[in-house]
Amino acid sequence: MENFWEIAAVGFAAQMVDGALGMAYGLTSTALLLTLGYSPASASAAVHLAETATTAVSAGSHHVARNVDWKLVRPMAIAGVLGGICGASLLATGIGDFLVPFVSAYLTGMGALILWKAYRATPGIRPPRGLLPLGGIGGFLDAIGGGGWGPIVSGTLVASGNSARHMIGSAIAAEFFVTTAIAITFLGHLGWQDFGMTAVALVAGSLPAAPLSAFVVRVAPRRALMIGVGCLIVALGLRGLWRALGTV
Numbered sequence: 542m543e544n545f546w547e548i549a550a551v552g553f554a555a556q557m558v559d560g561a562l563g564m565a566y567g568l569t570s571t572a573l574l575l576t577l578g579y580s581p582a583s584a585s586a587a588v589h590l591a592e593t594a595t596t597a598v599s600a601g602s603h604h605v606a607r608n609v610d611w612k613l614v615r616p617m618a619i620a621g622v623l624g625g626i627c628g629a630s631l632l633a634t635g636i637g638d639f640l641v642p643f644v645s646a647y648l649t650g651m652g653a654l655i656l657w658k659a660y661r662a663t664p665g666i667r668p669p670r671g672l673l674p675l676g677g678i679g680g681f682l683d684a685i686g687g688g689g690w691g692p693i694v695s696g697t698l699v700a701s702g703n704s705a706r707h708m709i710g711s712a713i714a715a716e717f718f719v720t721t722a723i724a725i726t727f728l729g730h731l732g733w734q735d736f737g738m739t740a741v742a743l744v745a746g747s748l749p750a751a752p753l754s755a756f757v758v759r760v761a762p763r764r765a766l767m768i769g770v771g772c773l774i775v776a777l778g779l780r781g782l783w784r785a786l787g788t789v
Contacts, residue, residue, distance in 0.1 A: 545742045547577065552591065552746025557753065558770050564695060565655065565770055567592060567688020570743060572648050572777035574687075579739070581644045582632045585687035586727035587739035589629075589720050594744060596717040608710025613672060617694065617712070620676030621683075621719035628684030629723045633730035640685070645781030647686040652774030654692055659767035676715065684723045690716050 551573040559566035567588050574584035603609050632640060679694040690712070698708035727736070 544577070545738070545745075548574070548739055548742035549746030551577070552743035553750045554746075555743070556747035556750035564691025565688065565774070566595070566747075567683065567690070568648060568651050568686070568692070568774055569688070569770065571644075571687025572774055572781070574739070575645065575648075575781050576777055581640050581685075581687070582727070582731065583736045583739070585629070585632060585684060586724065586731055587736040587743060588687045589684070589724040589727065590736065590740035591743040591747065592720045593717075593724050595747065596713065596720050600714040600717040603710035603713055606706075606710070608706045609714045610707050610711045611714075613698075613707075613711040614715045616672040617676035617679075617715040618718040620673040621680030621690070621694075621715055622722040624677035624680030624682075625684045625719045625723040626680075626726050628681040629726035630730065632685055633727055642782055642785040644686055645778045645785055647682065647689070647778075649775050649778030649782065651686065651689055651692055652771045652776075652778055654696075654771075655767055655774065656771035658692075658696065659764050659771060676719075680719045680723070683719065684726075690719065 551570055554573065555566045555570035558569045570588050570591075571581075571584045574587065575581065579587075600609070675694055675697060679690050682693060683690040694715070695709055695712040698712055
């Protein structure tokens, strides 16, 4: 694989972001993979396969720390799995190139959302009446855009004003099931050869970044980190839009 270390660098950068903010691994890595010329389907598939391992460890850690409310996890996971399978199937069935500008627009929107959250507290937001719509929408957009479960689901739950640790822990526990379902769906449609080694390269780059990102989050202001990540994702999304629309 000629660009193994280039992709490993993507994994390193994405893990630094995720370790510092607790979200945006998928958004960052997908946006960077798109700039390297990957199709939306291949990028999302590789990211979700890599995330299967990372979310398993994270979900297990939150369960041990008693941060998980399984009554919240079950409906979110069920709806998220269904939404994720639909999104992954849609992206993998021959319309990936058509969706490039929409995925880039979605990434731009998610970057703008991160910037908005950096500048403004949102204590009054409440989650939908049921967790099923939240999980379904989060899973679908996570598969289509290669990420977004954290900003959409975790962000909404935390903004509801409930116990932050239980909201984050429950969202991450549900994310493991959603990510695994999305990765399996892509495997069925695309096969391992289309994105397997890309996922391995992402994991290889992510591992050394984990301890370093833990140090960064201790010394760097959270708002500054969010602003930096938001600007990066917006810029990458706009670049993807420019390239996609320029070829239409």
